[in-house]
Amino acid sequence: MQLAWWDGKVRILLFDVLFAAAVAGGTLLDITNNGSLRWYGGVFLGVLFAAMVVRRRFPLLFVVLAPVSQVFPSVPVTISAYTMASRKGLHWQTAVAGVVGAIVIVVWPIPGRDHLSWGEQAASVVFFVGGPLLLGLWVYQRRALLAALRDRAEQAERERDLRSERAVTDERRRIAREMHDVVAHRVSAIALQSGALTMTAADEQTERVAEIIRKSSTAALTELREILQVLRDELPGEPGHVAPALGAVPVLVADAVTTGQTVTLELPDPVPEVPPAVGRAAYRVVQEALTNAAKHAPGVQVTVKVVAQGDDLTVEVTNPRGLTPAAVPGSGYGLLGMRERVSLAGGQLETGWVDGVFRVRATFGRVAE
Template identity: 65%
Template sequence: MRLSWWDGKRWVVAFDILVAAGLTVLPFLEDKGPTLKWTSVLVSVVVFGGFLVRRRFPLVAVAVTPVAMAFPSLQIMVAAYTVASRKGLRWQAWVSAVYCSVIVVVWPVPRASYSWPEAVGACVLFVGAPLLLGLWVYQRRALLQALRDRADQAERERDLRAERVVVAERRRIAREMHDVVAHRVSAIALQSGALTMTAPDEHTEQVAEVIRRTSTTALTELREILQVLRDEQPGEPGHVAPALSAVPVLVDDARATGLEVKLTMPDPVPEPAPAVGRAAYRVVQEALTNAAKHAPGQAVNVAITADADELTVEITNPRAGTEQTHPRSDREGVPGAGFGLVGMRERVLLAGGVLEVGWVGDRFRVRVVLPVKVAE
């Protein structure tokens, strides 16, 4: 027998054992109970087994009630209740009701003291009342199960609606980015390409070529991001997410724009979890962008260290105007909205890391500590 016969609960097994044992031993406790013989032991074993499996096979408990060695009042009540509570208003309940009623009526008792009104009363007491109670329990259990199913279905429908709203919002954002950002970046790429062909001197041509390459790369990355936004399962398209190994390429691109960057990385480059690699890459990217905007012409130091547990990324640059390493370092920085640091902090938190941003002496420092391994 399996534990699932008792609804998968051990206390139910213990309860049924006690009930079966009590119904089996009860006749022996009466004053004129049966004597303990091998036949009575055999009958007791049959009654005990029938009531032990009554939840799985309720009709078996009904069938063994006539072999009880005394008037089977409690046995009939338990059997009738069990069938009704397990099967509901089905043929098993009607068959057991008739069967138990017949047992109550034809059980050998002194006929002089057992009239038909008394027989009807006994059927109502020993069969009808337990049967009605069992049917009520069955209907209540079915109602609770229906309410649970309805709640689960409502929760699934709510999740589906939320998912559809998210997909629609992602597609709307993709359309807005394509219509506004992509158009303007395309215009920059076209104008810088035209300036490259008609530049009056070599320096202007080099600057225009750097602008053209940067805007073209931005367009490529923007198309990949738009593809991810339009797809219902993010991450499935052929978009290659930035990783820690791509930081040298990012630094080279920054140097091509005229920014002086010193990069220090371990050799070989560690391979952290993808989420950690993406977060580190985006932190370096945002820090270099902020340095180019707010401290143009200043030397930027990018230091990446790693051990078995943590990956540390530190980007520092001096205040604007403290070092004159660029011929145009006296220009004003580009104003920013402050969303870059917010996005940086969100990425680091999602990767399970810690972000520190602020001035240390006369240098602005961005320091990130990330776990090497993190759940995706």
């Protein structure tokens, strides 16, 4: 047997067992009082008890056995009619239960039945059979309606999620198209022009600067291509490209040095093992801080310090004031983006001037794997 036969509820199973015991006990008491208890009577009571316990799963069996369960079968007939209607609905088995119940109520030998009029007998049929049938049909329809409403609500929720996902996907692809058409075109033009300048430079200094610009724009194109692939839900990355991680900070600092920045890096050896989200956030903090230093304080000494102490990781980038800011426009969202990245990785970000030094400090707690 399975608990699902009783709608997955233990209290319904207990009720059916108690009800079956009461009916079988009444039948046993009646047989005992008549002095007609035989061995086959015990077998019949066992079958009757089992049929009543599993009546929700096999209601037709209970309908057949209910009329002979005791001398006054009105209660078993009523329960069998209700059970069949609530389980099967408008079904031929429900009609059989109604007909059997009506016949039992009308023809079963009950003392005093001869004094009942046809109207009283019809009222008995309506009370003991018709009412339970109607109540069972109502319960069946209500259960079906609730199931349909539940399915409709789940389907509406799934459709809403699909529409939301489609809207997000469409917006991401629209952004990818705009970035490809505008930013990628501009950066590609810079790479081509700097490459041409490298070939036609009049002096070594110009050639070196043009080569730096070409490498930086090429790297920017590679990262931009990865961003476009992520926005389009494609596989990101190219073989050999350095992924944003804590271990890639030395490469990031080396690239900044090739562009003319003076950067000092303090990094533990070996590099601490941190979760990927923390590594990406730390990398982006250093990247944005170096970019800001190059724009607002070109030519100054920049210090990048990574400290791992216990389960805590601290990334700090400092630089003094610059004499002449570079004429490079900014988006105004650098610090905001850093703060969001650090927050998503479970850390805290502090920025501001301390004793004439601009400091960016990101602290990540409990990062040990």
